[in-house]
Amino acid sequence: MTDGQVGAAGPGEPGEPAGPAEGAPGTDLPEAAVRRLESTAFSSGLTVPDFAACLDLGLQPVALVQGFCVMQWGWYGQGSGYMRGMSPYVGGPQSAGSYSETYRCPHGFVSNEHRSWGQNLEQPWVEAAWAQGYGSAYQRMIEEATAHGAHGVIGVVDRVSSVADTGTTEFHFLGTAVTVDGGPPPAGGVPWSTYLAGQRLTKSIEAGFMPVAVVAALASVRVWAYCITEYLMEGSMSWGSPTGPHLIEQVSKAHMAVRQLARKHVRQQLTGDELHGATIDVVARELSQGDEVIDCTLRGNRMRRFKDFDQVELPRPTVRLS
Amino acid sequence: MSTGFDPGAAPRPDVRSEMLLGARSLAAPAPPSEARGITSDLSVDEALLLHAAGWEPLDLVCGVAVVSVPVGVWNWGRGAISLASDAHDQAVDQAAAQLRGECSKVHGHGVVGVRVEVSVRTHHIDVELVGTAVRPIGGKDARGTDAAQAMPFVSDLSARDFTLLQRAGWMPVGLAFGASFVYAPRRTAGTAMKQTRQNVELTNYTEAMYSARESAMEKMQHSALHTGGQGVVEVKVTEGPMSFARHAVGFTAWGTAVRLVAEAHQFVKPQVVLPLDDAVVTFDAESLRGGAAKGRRR
Numbered sequence: 001m002t003d004g005q006v007g008a009a010g011p012g013e014p015g016e017p018a019g020p021a022e023g024a025p026g027t028d029l030p031e032a033a034v035r036r037l038e039s040t041a042f043s044s045g046l047t048v049p050d051f052a053a054c055l056d057l058g059l060q061p062v063a064l065v066q067g068f069c070v071m072q073w074g075w076y077g078q079g080s081g082y083m084r085g086m087s088p089y090v091g092g093p094q095s096a097g098s099y100s101e102t103y104r105c106p107h108g109f110v111s112n113e114h115r116s117w118g119q120n121l122e123q124p125w126v127e128a129a130w131a132q133g134y135g136s137a138y139q140r141m142i143e144e145a146t147a148h149g150a151h152g153v154i155g156v157v158d159r160v161s162s163v164a165d166t167g168t169t170e171f172h173f174l175g176t177a178v179t180v181d182g183g184p185p186p187a188g189g190v191p192w193s194t195y196l197a198g199q200r201l202t203k204s205i206e207a208g209f210m211p212v213a214v215v216a217a218l219a220s221v222r223v224w225a226y227c228i229t230e231y232l233m234e235g236s237m238s239w240g241s242p243t244g245p246h247l248i249e250q251v252s253k254a255h256m257a258v259r260q261l262a263r264k265h266v267r268q269q270l271t272g273d274e275l276h277g278a279t280i281d282v283v284a285r286e287l288s289q290g291d292e293v294i295d296c297t298l299r300g301n302r303m304r305r306f307k308d309f310d311q312v313e314l315p316r317p318t319v320r321l322s
Numbered sequence: 323m324s325t326g327f328d329p330g331a332a333p334r335p336d337v338r339s340e341m342l343l344g345a346r347s348l349a350a351p352a353p354p355s356e357a358r359g360i361t362s363d364l365s366v367d368e369a370l371l372l373h374a375a376g377w378e379p380l381d382l383v384c385g386v387a388v389v390s391v392p393v394g395v396w397n398w399g400r401g402a403i404s405l406a407s408d409a410h411d412q413a414v415d416q417a418a419a420q421l422r423g424e425c426s427k428v429h430g431h432g433v434v435g436v437r438v439e440v441s442v443r444t445h446h447i448d449v450e451l452v453g454t455a456v457r458p459i460g461g462k463d464a465r466g467t468d469a470a471q472a473m474p475f476v477s478d479l480s481a482r483d484f485t486l487l488q489r490a491g492w493m494p495v496g497l498a499f500g501a502s503f504v505y506a507p508r509r510t511a512g513t514a515m516k517q518t519r520q521n522v523e524l525t526n527y528t529e530a531m532y533s534a535r536e537s538a539m540e541k542m543q544h545s546a547l548h549t550g551g552q553g554v555v556e557v558k559v560t561e562g563p564m565s566f567a568r569h570a571v572g573f574t575a576w577g578t579a580v581r582l583v584a585e586a587h588q589f590v591k592p593q594v595v596l597p598l599d600d601a602v603v604t605f606d607a608e609s610l611r612g613g614a615a616k617g618r619r620r
Contacts (some may be wrong), residue, residue, distance in 0.1 A: 056337060056338075057337050057338065057341050058337075058338040058341045058342065059341070151345060152345075180341060180342065180345040181338070181342075182342060183341070183342050183345035183346070184345060184346055184349040185349065186345070186348045186349060187348060187349060187350055187351045188351070192348055196366070200365070200366050200367075202337055203366045203367065203370065204366050205337060205340050205341050205344055206337060206340055207366065207369070207370055207373075208340075209344075210344030210345070210347055210348060212348065232390035232445070232446070233390070233445060233446060234445060235390075235391070235392075235393045235444060235445035243392055244392060244405065244408070245389050245390060245391060245392065245405060245406075245408050245409030245412050245447075246389065246390045247387060247388070247389050247390075247412065247413075247416055248388045248389065248390050248446060251388045251446075252386060252387050252388045252416070255386040255388065255448075255450070256384065256385075256386050256420060259384045259386065259452075260384075263361065263382060266361070267358075267359065267361065270359040270361075271352065271354070271355060271359075272352070272354075272355025272356070272357040272359055273352070273359050274359045274360040274361070274362075275359060275360070275361040275362065275382075276362060276364070276366065276369065277362075277363065277364070277365060277366070278361055278362060278363040278382050279363065280363070280382070280384075280452055282450070298382075300361070300363075304347060304348070304352065306343055306344045306346075306347035307340075307343060312370055312371075312373070312374045313374060314371075314374045314375060314485070314489070315371070315374070316592075316593050317486065317590050317591075317592040317593070318592055318593050318594070318595045319592045319593070319594050319595070320595055320596075320597055321594055321595065321596045321597075
């Protein structure tokens, strides 16, 4: 099993044994897995309509392939290598070019409790940990598909969930490995992958778009509220805080930034290809005194245009008599 | 462009050979590219339909705004809670402006399929708009390219509805929003006591709901006119007491403001189809001979 980066289109890294070889000498596969891999029966996670469409397209299902990775989030507070959590002024491995914005209190010195500084800060270490977990699970699924001699993986489903309240996150990939009848293996022998299956995949191919890989990225921004943000978010009245409705600039900018960062991270994986069927999910955890952590996940299908677009005729509107 | 459907005119392409063509394109590593790839949240169907209508997706765009609600706004009172309504309007305007800004940056002429998320909290109102920036293929726009890029339309219509609307001679011009929050007046202690054992309408809540509704709908229609629209389609409403202040009711309405760009409305005559895969009603042959006449559906 290898650690990987999601959406990697190049050759996969060679596998390394990760545990005792029970079933097959020289491999880390359990005995049952060896029997499964040697079986001539195929397995697939496709629905019957998707299975039929897959055969129409000249794709032969080979196996239901999966990849898992369970990650523990590190401690980012005092004492950690990251040294975040005490103050944004405490140093840490902030990557060059990552997003940050600082806000200054307009009141001058008021008290030690007064929030005289504020900062929106991208958390690259959180993003890297997520990418590691997601990428490793993805790469393991792709490795399974490669072991089956597959050309691609269709109908990919990914799930990211908390295993328990211990800061542990499970990444799970599942898809159906397929071969293309009479088709050449993909470059480097690394199978392509897509969330699509069935008629949706067929339409994409007909339209001239070939799936390259599923791509995803997480962007994380920490909001350290300064006094004005604190007053506005918590509804406390204080000197200098507006009396009417007011745009909470720091939080609004953080929300925009986290979405822009997610798109930037995904765009870096596209290398000129297109992203189709993107979904964007945002989770904002309000902490206290206006502080927030905002995570944004963006995922979709990286597609490559392999022929000029065949413009379809506008379909005729219909009314069903039923 | 022909809009008729002729089954004989366009034979279905051989999908197997198309698939092989696609597989061969991945057999060699892709040449390095500096091109800015398209991103979109449209489904394959929507993207194809947009192309058929002469539009192409450009980029996934967002607009977010968080606006504060002043302290004490939700406390007991009378009439409309205008500060909360103002906060809502400000959040929507700001988010829409950001969405338009992102659209203009990628030279889009509008945003379709906008997903609208509004969250009303005690101390702030959050509005999030996410959609796909689009432009006409070839860049030709009836409004003029510069004007279109300077003021892109924003629409929460799906690409399918956008295409149909355009075919009927209409165009979206922007999102029309209206929100109103109103206090439900207290019942007197005597009235509350008297009504305890009765099935009775709480007219204070009903009236507050009507009041909020009238105000929100009026604001939405005003907002449509303000953006240059003639009307609003696909209006969505949310209503009910606020979860954190049960004595206040809120009513929110939004939709896509549209205006007629053709000389007259173009009638879209749909073809009536009778699907053959629907449930079929069968009957028992025994019923013909006076037996149990039971139709059954399978």
